[in-house]
Amino acid sequence: MDERFGRRLGVIALHVVVISGALLTVAPIAFMIYSSFKTTTEIFTLPPWLPPAEWSFKNYETLLTSWHFPYWYANSIIYAAVVTIFVLFFCSLAGFAFAKYYFRGKNLLFIILIGSTMIPFQLILIPLFILMSRIDWVNHPASMIIPWMAPAFGIFLMRQYIQAVPSELMESARIDGASEFRIYAQVIVPLVRPGLTTLAILTFLGSWNSFIWPLMVLRGNEVITLPVGIATMRSQATASQIPYGEMMAAATLVSVPVIVLFLMLQRYFISGLTIGAVKG
Amino acid sequence: MVQAAMTRGREARDSGGFQQHKLAPYAFISPFYVLFGFFFLAPSLIALVLSLFRWDGINDPRFVLARNYGRLLSDKVFAQAATNTAIYAIASLLIVLPLALVLAVLLNAKSLRFSNVWRAMYFTPVVTSTVAITLVFQILYNQDTGLLNAPLIYLGLEPIYWLGDRSWIKVAIIILIVWRSTGLLSIYFLAGLQSIPEELYEAASIDGASVLQKFFRITIPMLRPIILFVSIIVLLSSIQIFDEIHILTHGTGGPANASMSVVQYLYERGYSRLRLGFASAVGTVLFATVFILSLLQLQWYGVFRKED
Numbered sequence: 367m368d369e370r371f372g373r374r375l376g377v378i379a380l381h382v383v384v385i386s387g388a389l390l391t392v393a394p395i396a397f398m399i400y401s402s403f404k405t406t407t408e409i410f411t412l413p414p415w416l417p418p419a420e421w422s423f424k425n426y427e428t429l430l431t432s433w434h435f436p437y438w439y440a441n442s443i444i445y446a447a448v449v450t451i452f453v454l455f456f457c458s459l460a461g462f463a464f465a466k467y468y469f470r471g472k473n474l475l476f477i478i479l480i481g482s483t484m485i486p487f488q489l490i491l492i493p494l495f496i497l498m499s500r501i502d503w504v505n506h507p508a509s510m511i512i513p514w515m516a517p518a519f520g521i522f523l524m525r526q527y528i529q530a531v532p533s534e535l536m537e538s539a540r541i542d543g544a545s546e547f548r549i550y551a552q553v554i555v556p557l558v559r560p561g562l563t564t565l566a567i568l569t570f571l572g573s574w575n576s577f578i579w580p581l582m583v584l585r586g587n588e589v590i591t592l593p594v595g596i597a598t599m600r601s602q603a604t605a606s607q608i609p610y611g612e613m614m615a616a617a618t619l620v621s622v623p624v625i626v627l628f629l630m631l632q633r634y635f636i637s638g639l640t641i642g643a644v645k646g
Numbered sequence: 647m648v649q650a651a652m653t654r655g656r657e658a659r660d661s662g663g664f665q666q667h668k669l670a671p672y673a674f675i676s677p678f679y680v681l682f683g684f685f686f687l688a689p690s691l692i693a694l695v696l697s698l699f700r701w702d703g704i705n706d707p708r709f710v711l712a713r714n715y716g717r718l719l720s721d722k723v724f725a726q727a728a729t730n731t732a733i734y735a736i737a738s739l740l741i742v743l744p745l746a747l748v749l750a751v752l753l754n755a756k757s758l759r760f761s762n763v764w765r766a767m768y769f770t771p772v773v774t775s776t777v778a779i780t781l782v783f784q785i786l787y788n789q790d791t792g793l794l795n796a797p798l799i800y801l802g803l804e805p806i807y808w809l810g811d812r813s814w815i816k817v818a819i820i821i822l823i824v825w826r827s828t829g830l831l832s833i834y835f836l837a838g839l840q841s842i843p844e845e846l847y848e849a850a851s852i853d854g855a856s857v858l859q860k861f862f863r864i865t866i867p868m869l870r871p872i873i874l875f876v877s878i879i880v881l882l883s884s885i886q887i888f889d890e891i892h893i894l895t896h897g898t899g900g901p902a903n904a905s906m907s908v909v910q911y912l913y914e915r916g917y918s919r920l921r922l923g924f925a926s927a928v929g930t931v932l933f934a935t936v937f938i939l940s941l942l943q944l945q946w947y948g949v950f951r952k953e954d
Contacts, residue, residue: 575775
């Protein structure tokens with residue numbers, strides 16, 4: 367009887383700890399969304415759960431009309447979407463080659479591929495920026511897309527997925543006279559959709575949330591991305607007061623769609639993160 | 647027999663196709679090597695060379711040998727930035743990592759109801775925009791009316807000057823790191839927990855082992871490779887920290903550079919002050935550090951092991 371009671375207590379304690387932690391984790395996000403409907407004075411009024419005097423979308427209206435916010439949003443979507451399309455293509459193609467072909471120099475080339483992940487982006491931050499200014503790509507969309515089109519991580523990820531595709535399928539397509547590219551496009555690609563979805567999510571998210579690079583290479587309100595735009599709202603404010611309400615509305619619009627997307631595609635997201643970890 | 651006939655038939659049929667078969671993989675992997683060579687390898691080499699020069703991007707570069715490195719090592723602000731970065735890394739290892747491990751074990755408990763819901767909640771920070779959440783924390787850290795000071799003010803105590811005090815600003819950043827990365831790391835641990843055979847726990851239960859005994863005698867030893875892997879990820883990401891600090895301190899390094907990270911230092915010297923050679927030396931030192939840590943990581947991945 368006592369033991370059962372103890373177990374019961376343990377299960378209750380488990381739920382209390384897990385649930386309070388979970389609530390604490392989402393609290394800042396809830397605070398963000400809630401605050402986006404308040405005035406700046408109300409945001410700083412304690413306790414924070416007091417409702418606004420008047421529920422209004424005023425912050426959102428101002429954000430969309432008096433700021434360059436729609437530009438930032440469009441830019442972020444375009445950069446992220448274009449990068450993602452190229453990444454899917456180049457990474458699956460290279461992943462296919464590394465998974466299914468034997469060719470001279472393959473081992474060395476693969477070591478270079480993996481080794482390249484060792485170069486921290488920060489080492490090349492300054493020289494890459496110098497290169498961008500030399501080829502006139504500062505403030506040019508190319509600087510946000512072309513260097514990032516074939517990340518080694520993505521190739522490694524796609525290689526893992528494509529290795530699981532039976533080679534016999536390729537062989538029979540080859541016997542039917544299919545070209546190598548057609549084997550890729552018609553045999554491999556349809557079979558690794560989950561891998562492509564995973565890579566698409568990770569790439570889109572990485573581009574969407576990237577900060578330091580667009581901060582350096584993009585100038586002017588018409589070309590910057592969302593994170594950079596939002597980070598500069600404080601210094602761009604024309605009124606004497608810092609526009610916290612509008613900043614919270616902007617923060618909500620940059621993060622909530624991504625969170626919703628994550629909740630829908632969680633499975634792919636997590637398999638992408640753990641594919642390397644579980645291997646060992 | 648059949649196979650031999652098929653092979654012969656194929657070779658006879660497409661001599662052109664056979665060539666294609668040999669060349670195709672090179673074509674497929676070439677985009678990576680072209681982009682890598684032009685945008686990553688070349689700049690890396692430029693950085694190494696540039697670290698021996700003094701250059702503002704306008705006048706002619708002047709060769710100064712290792713003077714940039716000498717100046718870097720005697721620079722007080724760099725020492726401060728390196729110390730801060732080490733503090734972030736150690737705090738992540740000592741706080742985030744154990745927290746994530748315990749969280750993973752709790753989320754993995756069979757008696758936990760609706761575990762998918764709680765998991766999703768814990769993983770949300772992983773995808774949340776750093777800029778967005780840092781702005782939120784800026785409000786929460788406000789000295790007079792921020793939520794984090796509310797209990798102190800309520801009790802009549804002196805409120806904490808989170809963003810203006812040399813020590814508290816680091817605590818503020820560490821709290822933000824804990825919030826951002828605990829969920830991510832617990833994803834790795836959860837994946838690892840799934841690979842521990844259930845029988846181990848059952849056998850231990852029969853022997854009368856307590857929950858804590860099972861955790862320290864089974865879970866931790868079985869997760870050792872994952873713990874090592876995650877430690878390296880934590881170190882690598884701590885070393886490269888920039889976004890949170892830059893935004894939280896409005897592009898400064900905090901009060902008297904008290905929160906400046908190495909990457910922020912690099913950005914400030916190279917991009918804001920255009921000391922390109924000097925910043926390249928900073929990058930090179932960073933590279934050496936990350937290179938060593940990555941070698942450890944690759945060792946773990948088994949890349950240097952011969953494929954069997």
